[in-house]
Amino acid sequence: MGSVRVRRQTGKLFLDFTFRGVRCREQTALEDTPANRKRLRQLLGRIEAEILLGTFDYGHYFPNSPRAARFAQACLQPGADAETPVFRDFAASWVAEMKAQWRRSQIENVQSTLGRHLLPTFGERPVGEISRSDVLAFRAALTERPKPNGGRLSASRINHIMTPLRMILNEAANRYGFNSPCHGIKSLRVPRTDVQPFSLEEVWQIIDQVRPDFRNYYTVRFFTGMRSGEIHALTWDHIDFERRQILVRQALVKGELVPTKTDGSFRNIDMSEPVYQALQDQHRATGQFDYVFCTRDGRPLHNGNVTNRIWYPLLRELGLKRRRPYQTRHTAATLWLAAGEAPEWIARQMGHATTEMLFRVYSRYVPNLTRQDGSAFERLLAETRYQQAEERP
Numbered sequence: 001m002g003s004v005r006v007r008r009q010t011g012k013l014f015l016d017f018t019f020r021g022v023r024c025r026e027q028t029a030l031e032d033t034p035a036n037r038k039r040l041r042q043l044l045g046r047i048e049a050e051i052l053l054g055t056f057d058y059g060h061y062f063p064n065s066p067r068a069a070r071f072a073q074a075c076l077q078p079g080a081d082a083e084t085p086v087f088r089d090f091a092a093s094w095v096a097e098m099k100a101q102w103r104r105s106q107i108e109n110v111q112s113t114l115g116r117h118l119l120p121t122f123g124e125r126p127v128g129e130i131s132r133s134d135v136l137a138f139r140a141a142l143t144e145r146p147k148p149n150g151g152r153l154s155a156s157r158i159n160h161i162m163t164p165l166r167m168i169l170n171e172a173a174n175r176y177g178f179n180s181p182c183h184g185i186k187s188l189r190v191p192r193t194d195v196q197p198f199s200l201e202e203v204w205q206i207i208d209q210v211r212p213d214f215r216n217y218y219t220v221r222f223f224t225g226m227r228s229g230e231i232h233a234l235t236w237d238h239i240d241f242e243r244r245q246i247l248v249r250q251a252l253v254k255g256e257l258v259p260t261k262t263d264g265s266f267r268n269i270d271m272s273e274p275v276y277q278a279l280q281d282q283h284r285a286t287g288q289f290d291y292v293f294c295t296r297d298g299r300p301l302h303n304g305n306v307t308n309r310i311w312y313p314l315l316r317e318l319g320l321k322r323r324r325p326y327q328t329r330h331t332a333a334t335l336w337l338a339a340g341e342a343p344e345w346i347a348r349q350m351g352h353a354t355t356e357m358l359f360r361v362y363s364r365y366v367p368n369l370t371r372q373d374g375s376a377f378e379r380l381l382a383e384t385r386y387q388q389a390e391e392r393p
Contacts, residue, residue, distance in 0.1 A: 002048055004040045006032045013037065015044055019051055019058065020071065020126050022086060026062050070129070084128030084176045088119055091168050105253045110164050117142070117161050118168075127172040132181040135165070139188075155188040162187065195361060196323050197331040198222075210314055213285075214306075217293050218328070219278040220246075224269050225332030225350050228325055229253050230260075232301045234292045239279060244271040246279075248351070252300055265351040333362050 002017030007027070013036055014027045030036040043061075050056035059068035084090075091114055099107055121138055122130060142158045153161075166182040173180035198206070203222050210218055221231060229251035238247040246269040250257055260266045271279065282292060289298035303325075311325050329350070336346045343355040352358055 002044050004037050004044060013040055015040060015047075017044060017047060017051075019056065020083075020129065022067075022124050022126060024067060026065060084126045084172065084178070086123070087125050087127050087130065087168070088123040090127050090172055091118070094168055094171055103253060103258050104256050105258075108254070109160075113161050113164050118165055122165075127169060128176055128178045130169060130181050132183075132185070135169075135181050135185060138165075139185075154190075156190045159187045159190065195330040195334075196321070196327050197334040198320075198323075198327065200335060202320060203331060203335075205318060206314065206320075209318060211310065214310055216278040216282040216285075217306075219274055220293075221325075221328040222331055223272050223275050223335075225329045225336075226269070227251070227329060228303050228306075230265075231293060232291075232303060233257055235290050236283070236287060236292055237290075239283075239292065241276075241280070244276055245269065246271060246275075252303075255302075260351075262351070262353075264353045267348060267351050269349050330362070333358065337362060 002015060004013055005016050006013055011032055012028060013030045013032055014025055016023070016025050018024065028040065030040065047056060047061060058065070058071045062068055095107070095110060095114070098110075102110075121141075122134075125134075139158065139162060142153055142161060145153055147153060162185075166185070169182050170180045172178075207215055207218055207222070217231070220226065224231075224246060226234075226246070226248065230248050233250045233252040234246070234248075235250075238249055240247060248260060248265060248267050248269060250259055251261065251265075252258075279292070286292060286294055286298075291298065291300045293301055295301065307325055312322060315322055333346060333350060336349070337343075337358075343358055347353075347355045347358050350358070
C-alpha cells in the first residue's frame, strides 16, 4: 500500500509506492496542504489500480524520472517477469536455502560480499530486470574501485565477488523463467602466480633457527605439505605411529573445525623419518591435549598469530625473502619431485586427485633440482667433440 509523504528538507509532498518489487519515491512540487494531499491520494489510487491490472505505464505518470527508462527497458527484455522479487529478498532466501551445504566460513564470505558489493548495487532491483549490461557495468566498476589501502581489486577478488551474483541470478532465472543475464559472461583471467619454494638448505636453516617450541611444527609442515588449516586441526587420534601415517580428516577454518574440503584432501600422509621423530618429540610435549600443535592450555594455534609472530619475523632474521606460509607446501612437493618420488604418490600426499596439477604447478622446478635440464645432452655433445678432436691426425 502506497502513501503520500512530505520531505522535511523541502516541505514538498512525494509519492511512496512499490512497482515490480521496487520501492519508488517520486517527488512533486506540491506544498504539504490538505488539498494537495487529497489530490495526490487520488492519483496514487489510480496508479495502484493500474499496477494491479497490469496496465501501469511509469513513463506516462513520471516522464522525467530515471526509473521510467529503466522500467521501459525491462519490459523489452525477453523473458523478463514483472512479478520477480527484488534482488535483496531473493538473495536472502537463496542464502537461507544454501546454508545447509556451506561451511560457516563460506556463509560469512557470501554475506560479506552481498553486504559490501551486491546489495548496494542490485538490492532494490527485481531480479528479472537485471540485464547483461548491468552485470558487465558492475564488473567494470569493480575494476576501478580502489581498495582502502590503495591499489585496485585483483582479478581473482573480482571473480570471487561475481560468483555469488552469478549463482543468485542463475537460480532466479531457473525459478522465474527468464534468461540469466550472466549467461556467457566469463570470469576474468587471473595471472598465474609463480610458486616460490625454499631450497633444502633454507629448510634446514629455518628448522634449526626457529623457536624450539615450533621446531617440530615446521618440520612437519615442510616435509608433509600440509595446509595451515590441516596442521592446526591435527589431533593425536589422527596420528598413527604404528603405520607411520598422518590421517588428514579435518581442517580449522576461521576457528571452526570442519571436514576436509574435497575427497582428495581426505588422505593419509606417510611419515618420513624427520616427521616421525618430530611427532614423537611433540607427543612428549602436548600428548596430554587433543591437538598436536597447540597453545599452552591446549587450544589450537591461530593462523594469524603463527604467521605474524613466528614465521615472518624468522624470515627477516635469517635474511630470507618474505613468502607466505603456504610455500612450505610447495616446498614439500618440489623436494619430493627432486628426490625422484613417483608423481602418483606425491599427488596422493598432497591431496590432488590427479598428477595434472602437480606437473602444471611444479614442473619448472624439477629440472633444476634433478639436473634433468638438458645438461646430459650438453655432456654428450661435448664428449663427442672431444673424441672427434682426439681422432684427428
